[in-house]
Amino acid sequence: MDANVSNIQHVAKKKTQAKTSARHGTLLYRKVVEHLHQYWQLWAFTLPSIAFVVLFAYVPMYGVQLAFRQFDFTKGLTGGTWVGWQYFEQFFRDPMFVEILSNTFRISMWTLVMGFIAPIVLALLINQIGSPKVKSFVQTITYMPHFISTVVMVSIIQIFLAPSTGLLGRFLGRTSIMGDPNAFAPIYWISEVWQHAGWNCIIYLAALSSVDLALYEAARIDGAGRLQLIRYVDIPTIMPTVGVLLILNMGSVLGVGFEKVWLMQNTLNINASEVISTYTYRIGLLNNQFSYSTAIGLFNSLVNFLFLIMANFIAKRTSDTSIF
Amino acid sequence: MTSSMQNNEPITQATTVANPSNKKEIIAWNRHRHQDKTASDWVVDAIIALVVVVVLVAIIYPLWFIIIASFSSPTAVSIGEVNFWPKDVSFTGYAKILADTRIWVGYRNTLIYSIIGTAVNLLVTIPSAYALSRREFKPRRIIMFLFTFTMFFSGGLIPSYLLMKQLGLINSMWVFVLPGAFSVYNMIIARSFFETSIPEELRDSARVDGVSYFGFFFKIVLPLSGAILAVIGLYFFVGHWNDYFTGLIYIRDEGKYPLQNVLQMILLTNQTTQGSGNVGMSATQAQNFADQIKFGIIIVSSLPLLVLYPFLQKYFNKGVMIGAVKG
Known part of the structure; x- marks a missing residue:
C-alpha cells in the first residue's frame, strides 16, 4: 500500500x-x-x-x-614495464606447478565434500531430538570448537598426534604422523569437520525449523516412519539451502585457507602441503618476487571465480537455485 | 569448509524462518509422535541417540582432556595415566605462564586491537547496513553490487601488501583496525535484520512527525537492535581475537605482536622455555613440562571467549538465521 x-x-x-x-x-x-x-x-x-x-x-x-x-x-x-603474460607462463612452467595445483585441489576437495556433508547430516540428527532442552544443549556443545583460533587448533592437533605421548599419537607408532605427507589432507579435513560442522549446521537447522508441523502429521497419517519423515519432509526442505551453499563453496575449490595449512606445514610434509596460498606468500613476501606472486594469486582468483559462475549456471538450469 | 565457509557466506536464497514459536504446539507434537511409535521407529531413535552421544563425546572429550592435562603432572599425562580426571595436580605450568611476559604483552595488544577494532567495525558497518536497508534509497542496488563483488574477487596478497606499505600501515596497530573496518558479510546480516524486524509503520509514523533518518536511527532503530548488535559485535571480536594472518604479514616488531602470533611462537615453534629454568631436567622431562605449559596456554588464551560464550550463545542461532533470510 x-x-x-x-x-x-x-x-x-x-x-x-x-x-x-x-x-x-x-x-x-x-x-x-x-x-x-x-x-x-x-x-x-x-x-x-x-x-x-x-x-x-x-x-x-x-x-x-x-x-x-x-x-x-x-x-x-x-608501475613498471608491461610484460604481458610472462609471469603466467613462468608459473605454468614452474616445476612446482603440478604439485601445488594437485595439493590445493586434493585438500580443498576433501574439505569441501566432507565439510559439506557433515553439517547436513548433523542438522538432520539434531532436528530429530525431541526435547528442546537436550537440543539446545547439543547445539551449544557442537558450536564451541568453532571459536578456537587456528593457531590453537593446530597446536592441539600437534600435541594430540605427538608420537608415543599424544592422546592419539600413542596409538600411531613412533614416527610423527604430522610429518607424513599422506596424512596431511586427512588430518586437515578431519580437524576442519570437527571444528566447524556444528557451526555450519545452524543454517540447515534454521531451514528445518520452518517445516510446517502439519506436514509431519499428514505424513504420519499416511503411515510414514521416522526415516521416511527425514527422507520425504526434512531433506526436501533443506534442498534450496543446500544448493546455495554448494554454489558458494564451489567458489573456493582452489581457496584452501592460508593460515591452517601454513601452520601445519613442516619440512617433512611440504611436498603434500604446499598449496597456492602458501606458495604465493613464500614467493611474494619471503622471496620478494612481487609480480610473479601477484600473477599466481590472480590465476587462483580467476579459477575460483570460474567455478562459482559454472556452479551457479548449472544450478540455475537444473534446479532454479542461484545466487545471482 | 574452506575459509569462505567458515565465514558462513550469506544465503541469497530465501529460507523463510517461520519459527515454530508456539511452544504448546511443539510439546503436543512431541507427545503425539511418541504415542504411535512403531518398532522400527524405536530402532531408528536408538541409533540416532547413539550417534548424537558419540558426536558429543568426540567434541567434548578433547576439550576436557586439555583442561585436566593443564594441571596434572606432565609425566602422568605423557604416559597416558590422565584420562578422565586430573592426576597429581600441579600448577607449575600455570605459574610459568603467569611469569611469561610475552604472553601478557600479546594479551594486552590483542585486547587493545580487538576492542578498538570492534568499535570501528560497528561504527562503520551498522549505519551502512541501515542505509542500505531502506527500499526508497535507490542507489542501494549499485552499492550492494559494489560490495558483494568484493566477496568473490580480490586483488590478492601482494597488491594489498603494497597498498598497506604506501599507506604506512606496516608495523602499525592500525593495520588491525582499518583494512577490515567494514565487513560486507556482517553488513548483510544487519541489513536483513533491519529489513525484517523493524516495522515499516514505525518509520512511517516517525516521518509524519518530521523525524529525520538520523533521529530515527539513533532513537528507534538502535534501541530495538540489541540482539543483532551483540551477535555482530561478537563476530567481529572473535575475528580480531583469533586473527593470526595480519600479524604475520604486517607486523615486524615482536612487541606489537597480537596474542595469536605470540602463541604461534610458543606453541608451534617450541620456544616454550623463556628464561630456561629447567636445570636438572632430562630432555623428556623438559618436553613433558613444555607440553603442560602448552595445555595451560591454550586455556588461558581462549579464556575471554570461553567466558563470553555462555552469555552470548543464545544469540548465535538468531544471528545466523537472520543471515539466512534473503540478503
Whole structure:
C-alpha cells in the first residue's frame, strides 16, 4: 500500500520536474539535488563503508595489473614495464606447478565434500531430538570448537598426534604422523569437520525449523516412519539451502585457507602441503618476487571465480537455485 | 569448509524462518509422535541417540582432556595415566605462564586491537547496513553490487601488501583496525535484520512527525537492535581475537605482536622455555613440562571467549538465521 502511495507521489513529482526543467537547469541536475536533499543522511551513513571498500578492496584489485608488469620499487602498486603474460607462463612452467595445483585441489576437495556433508547430516540428527532442552544443549556443545583460533587448533592437533605421548599419537607408532605427507589432507579435513560442522549446521537447522508441523502429521497419517519423515519432509526442505551453499563453496575449490595449512606445514610434509596460498606468500613476501606472486594469486582468483559462475549456471538450469 | 565457509557466506536464497514459536504446539507434537511409535521407529531413535552421544563425546572429550592435562603432572599425562580426571595436580605450568611476559604483552595488544577494532567495525558497518536497508534509497542496488563483488574477487596478497606499505600501515596497530573496518558479510546480516524486524509503520509514523533518518536511527532503530548488535559485535571480536594472518604479514616488531602470533611462537615453534629454568631436567622431562605449559596456554588464551560464550550463545542461532533470510 505504502509503496503505491509513494509511487504515485513519485510520478507526480516527475511530471512537475519535467515541466520545470526547461526553466531551471537540466533535469539530471535537479534530480540529483533533490535526491541529495532527501537522502543526504543515508549517504552519510553509507559513505564511510564505501570509502573503506574502495580503498581496501578496489585499489588492490586495480593493483592486479602488477601481474602483467615488472615490479618497480620506485613506482609501487601500478608501475613498471608491461610484460604481458610472462609471469603466467613462468608459473605454468614452474616445476612446482603440478604439485601445488594437485595439493590445493586434493585438500580443498576433501574439505569441501566432507565439510559439506557433515553439517547436513548433523542438522538432520539434531532436528530429530525431541526435547528442546537436550537440543539446545547439543547445539551449544557442537558450536564451541568453532571459536578456537587456528593457531590453537593446530597446536592441539600437534600435541594430540605427538608420537608415543599424544592422546592419539600413542596409538600411531613412533614416527610423527604430522610429518607424513599422506596424512596431511586427512588430518586437515578431519580437524576442519570437527571444528566447524556444528557451526555450519545452524543454517540447515534454521531451514528445518520452518517445516510446517502439519506436514509431519499428514505424513504420519499416511503411515510414514521416522526415516521416511527425514527422507520425504526434512531433506526436501533443506534442498534450496543446500544448493546455495554448494554454489558458494564451489567458489573456493582452489581457496584452501592460508593460515591452517601454513601452520601445519613442516619440512617433512611440504611436498603434500604446499598449496597456492602458501606458495604465493613464500614467493611474494619471503622471496620478494612481487609480480610473479601477484600473477599466481590472480590465476587462483580467476579459477575460483570460474567455478562459482559454472556452479551457479548449472544450478540455475537444473534446479532454479542461484545466487545471482 | 574452506575459509569462505567458515565465514558462513550469506544465503541469497530465501529460507523463510517461520519459527515454530508456539511452544504448546511443539510439546503436543512431541507427545503425539511418541504415542504411535512403531518398532522400527524405536530402532531408528536408538541409533540416532547413539550417534548424537558419540558426536558429543568426540567434541567434548578433547576439550576436557586439555583442561585436566593443564594441571596434572606432565609425566602422568605423557604416559597416558590422565584420562578422565586430573592426576597429581600441579600448577607449575600455570605459574610459568603467569611469569611469561610475552604472553601478557600479546594479551594486552590483542585486547587493545580487538576492542578498538570492534568499535570501528560497528561504527562503520551498522549505519551502512541501515542505509542500505531502506527500499526508497535507490542507489542501494549499485552499492550492494559494489560490495558483494568484493566477496568473490580480490586483488590478492601482494597488491594489498603494497597498498598497506604506501599507506604506512606496516608495523602499525592500525593495520588491525582499518583494512577490515567494514565487513560486507556482517553488513548483510544487519541489513536483513533491519529489513525484517523493524516495522515499516514505525518509520512511517516517525516521518509524519518530521523525524529525520538520523533521529530515527539513533532513537528507534538502535534501541530495538540489541540482539543483532551483540551477535555482530561478537563476530567481529572473535575475528580480531583469533586473527593470526595480519600479524604475520604486517607486523615486524615482536612487541606489537597480537596474542595469536605470540602463541604461534610458543606453541608451534617450541620456544616454550623463556628464561630456561629447567636445570636438572632430562630432555623428556623438559618436553613433558613444555607440553603442560602448552595445555595451560591454550586455556588461558581462549579464556575471554570461553567466558563470553555462555552469555552470548543464545544469540548465535538468531544471528545466523537472520543471515539466512534473503540478503
